[in-house]
Amino acid sequence: MRLLAGELAATGRLRSTLSIKMAADILSTMNSPELYLMLVEQRGWSQQQWSRWVGDAWVRLLSERGVVCDDPKRSGPPRRWQGLMGATSRHHSHSCARSCALLPLCLAWSHCFVRGAALLLMCACSGVISTPPGVPPITPVRSAELDCSGQQAMRVPTQRLSASQYERVVRDALGDQLRLSPSYPSAKVSTASPYSTFPEANPPADFAVKGIAETAEVLADAVTDGLGGCDAGGELGCARATLTGLATKLYRRPPTAEEVERLTAVFSSMRGEFTYTEALGLALTVMLQQPQTLYMIEHSLDAGTFALPLEDWQLAQRMALLYLGGLPDAQLHRAAVDGGLTSAAARKAEASRLVSTPRGRAAMTRFIFELLGQEGFVAGQFSPTVQAALNQELAKLVDDALAQPDGLTALLTSKKGFVNDTLETFYSIGRGPKDAQGWREVQLDARAGILTHPLLMARTAHGLEPSVIFRGKFVRTMLLCGELAAPPPGATAQQPDAGLGAGPRAASEARGQAALCAGCHTQMDPIGFGFLQYDGAGALRPAEDAHGTLAGSGDATDGTFNGARELGQKLAASEDVARCFSRQWLRYAFGKREDAKADVCAVKLLGDRFVKSGRNLEVLFTSVAELEAFALRRPEPAP
């Protein structure tokens, strides 16, 4: 709602007395199922009456002068809202009809985009797989029905580096011993922005800017002594050279002359009060906070073209941040300098090389780590030692899956575990011989790959008590790419009472009978039942009934299952799951949810390659770089 309110504000037609938050609140209120049910089901309004009334009310409530579209030249809604319309229409056609009978109104578009959008948004309805505002879904694109022969390019938002990326960049540029201050802002992931690479996960909040400033001071202070001296008389030239070198690394490209002069001016202004190296250190403090360092910036305004090719350094930046989590290594840098990244084959080869390196594998592990919702999450169930060991085990599981021809199946079904002394105790298994690093591979009969890994089980539990909701939601949204609306306001308070001591099944049944809750929870809870045998630390509770149901996909994944291992087998067999997994990787790589219209071919092509490869993870990870969309950028309109 806030996104759409922001869209309206951007048109300049939002009522001046309303903030975006207030507008979003009004949208949420008017869009509430309670209002719809009261007027349509209780008061007997027709859907058409209701939708006409809502559209009119939105215009009156939100827009200046009660008119949103007073531009006679406007022939339709903004692109984002147009996408919503089409997507939501498709969606309603099969899953949203019961609670949100808005489809007829989606056709009422004439001259007022708010009116049309208002109708569409009604489908952020309670308890039904639905499109979150501004997030048009893409149904799995499997066949050749889509013509993707034309030029493909994606619009990639300018995004602030995540904390892990920033730290890696700093360490690569200034010294591997450096670490970020605790005050540096960590990513704030959410259902709508599930990865640290999303701009929305790294907002420029007050605390963030302050944390960045403090971190920059600490880092600059730590490296100032090593910034080198200069012969007397040539300080300015030395400083300029040093700052150019630092900027080349931190900006991930050669700085412009203007940028160098800006930094040199900082040096000069400080030199009178500070020593030569200290003045350089202060210039570095500035550099560490500049947008060129903090953000992945790819300048490109609308030049009248559909797509612009990325420059070599921009390609290297994309690849380095994705595959190394930091700066380009020497070979990637050389490839960029030599123009060796322009061909898809060259990028693919370079990506393969990078993924095979320890840092490359660590970067892939980070994707899985974030897929499992671990970014910013600290499980109270684990001691720091156990947490660290489990993180290491996850990395080994990803390494192992990368080595398998069908890596996705390994990720979802493997019984493999990797233990050190800590995890032998944690898993209650005996001591055994280990490799030089103190690890050994074990078979864990109850394990279903990452599905039952303790990190995920802890993330989807209330303490040690498993949450069928969280676990079902994870499968539904992250592995099946289903879109679930946020709980309506007051949902928790209005949760049906299943009675004191009711188990998870009884509680779920009560939710399934409540109109407000049923739509979404029938999509989540039956899947979550399959994990009831795992507590919040991932330990087995064999006495629990773990029969679950997977429905709604219309393919081989549909049906009942008994326990997480059977669920894993079903998911691994599903092409939709494979395509969803590839889509998650695409989202992570580009830091955005795919655009329903513009990005559909990238989704399809990447999914095709992953499926065709037999779900080989190395193919998936490296194929992103091979996409034409990876090397092109869709320009933004000029402000």
Added chain:
Amino acid sequence: MNSRRLFLKGAGATLALPYLTWSSGAAAAPPAVPKRLVIFINGQGNLNNSLCDLWTPPAMPDGSLELSGRPMLNMLTPHQKKMVVVRGVDNALMGYYRPANGHVGQGHTYLSASLPRTAVDDAGNYLAYDSQPPMAYSTCCMGPSIDHFLAAKLGVDEPVHLAVNEPYGGEYHPFYKVTKDPDGLSNTQVNMVVDPTAVFNQYIASRPLPQLSRRERFAAKRTNVLDAVRDSFNALYSKVGREDRLRLQQHAQRISELQATLVPPAPQCGLLQQNNPAGYPTGDQPLWGGASLPYERALSTAQINNLVQMLTCGARDVMTLTHDNYDSPPMPWLATDTDVPEAERQNFPCASWHGFVHRSGSAANHPVLINGFRFYGKQFKYLLDQMDAVIEPNGQSLLDNSLVLWISEFGDGGAHSTDNLPVVLAGGLQGALKTNRFIDLAQTPLQKIRYTTGDLHTSILKLFGFNETFGFTGFQGLNNGGLPGLAA
């Protein structure tokens, strides 16, 4: 932003600040900042008998303070929301000892609210009035002055007493330590310091320089660094699209907001440098006595600067500043002051300010007298201006963290009257003082309570959190437990 940096520049000091801190967020407790007391004194009262309407604020329906119509106080209008003016505070000790003349007793007792040594025998027993020897210039009081008493209660250094023009307060000595002289009855007198340079060198410059780490010195440049960072954001706007531009603008806006929260910690005394104001005497020019009067305004400015810097850098938490013009020509520079009409500039009938005040019965003298008292008002305003310009680490100004008392030994110097002393309180004392008030405690036939300097100083103690009675209370009516209406 009204920053400490700006103030110190304006106050004539060159200052190398230590590091800048961010002001506290809502969730964090603000850093502790000491509460300070400043007493500002001018001699000869305010002529509240003959010129009452020029000083006393009008009674407003809501009890608030309105100074704009009172020529002797209207220069303080910018600060009136941080002020309290009190009418009706008497120095009531006059009937309990024999003064040598019309000045010494008044001047000795108004800050101590205590009897002079001459009022008791060697055993400390009160002597009947007629049995007392006349009180002499050097007679000490049997109690500390409020400033020393408070400093001892706070556990901070003894106050330093700055003065303009004369170091001994004419015929009076208002400042007494908490310690006793060898006789065991008198408290030890403390003289004032009249040389601003000596004050600076002794109390500011001599303090050891702080040892700042490089990180702290880097942090001192946060404003410059963030300016440069924002410039970098600005330079990018024209090169990116609308959505990206909005995102970058949001970031730059947060930087601006962060800069607005930058608050310097208390500067270290050793880093301050004296920078004398224009007109400050050079060479061997005398700093007190009649010959110093051409420099009075510059000396006053320099002493106020010293006072504020000493408070700011933690050299003292309790201080006084006395403008003493007792025997000197009555502000001869007033003759050239453009505030005074030409026709009135020649009207200086006496050789001293004291003598001139005694001529207040003549209305022809009033314009120049008023300008003399306005001079004190302007000095007090300058003091408040400087204190309010200093933003301390808790985000409040030095003035907000302090209590400033403006008082004189007389109500009406021309009549040697100690009734109805001019009492102005300013500052906030971190919220303890209820400001923007005119409190009229002047006696009426129906009122039985006579509020005294003992009440005033008791109230000051209470505002600082010390619930005890101050001064001599051996006779009924000398202390009522404090003044009403001051506490927030």
